Amino acid sequence: MTPEKILLEEKSIVGLVTRTNNHTEMQTNEGKIGPLWHQFLSSQLQEKLSTLQKPVLTYGVYNNFDSDIHGDYDITLGHAVLKDGINSDFHEVKIFAGSYLHFKKQGEMPQAVIEAWQEVWSYFKSNPIPRAYKSDFECYSTPDTIDIYISLK
Numbered sequence: 001m002t003p004e005k006i007l008l009e010e011k012s013i014v015g016l017v018t019r020t021n022n023h024t025e026m027q028t029n030e031g032k033i034g035p036l037w038h039q040f041l042s043s044q045l046q047e048k049l050s051t052l053q054k055p056v057l058t059y060g061v062y063n064n065f066d067s068d069i070h071g072d073y074d075i076t077l078g079h080a081v082l083k084d085g086i087n088s089d090f091h092e093v094k095i096f097a098g099s100y101l102h103f104k105k106q107g108e109m110p111q112a113v114i115e116a117w118q119e120v121w122s123y124f125k126s127n128p129i130p131r132a133y134k135s136d137f138e139c140y141s142t143p144d145t146i147d148i149y150i151s152l153k
Helices: 022-026 033-042 111-126
Strands: 004-008 011-020 058-063 073-081 091-095 098-106 135-142 145-151
Touching: 011 033, 011 058, 033 073, 058 091, 073 091, 091 135, 098 111, 111 145
Parallel strands: none
Antiparallel strands: 004 098, 011 073, 011 091, 058 073, 058 135, 098 145, 135 145
């Protein structure tokens, strides 16, 4: 996967949040992201938010990093909303404006997600590009496509 460098504008995502780290997520019995996805999918979030950006896409936003890929972080699963559509019943997180590396993967979920993140980590191991660790995120545009955006310094 060869990433593309792009500039993005700020975006508000509203959804459900948990705090975890990659070590915990690698322990299949302890991971928090899988249960968060189950909670998100049963939450009927789209029906509860007043002004969603169109098209309605699902986002997984990683932020509040303690340090790097080894530290704790928050993950919010949600949808992009217009500025006047924030619902206080859910967690709001910002995807910050700035430079990102964009990775794309197609395949059966969740295996495509796992493979995409492995490719992201492998890319940064061999390419000394400084990450910002501000707001990395996934975007699901189709049932079998994941776009990953990594914030850069």
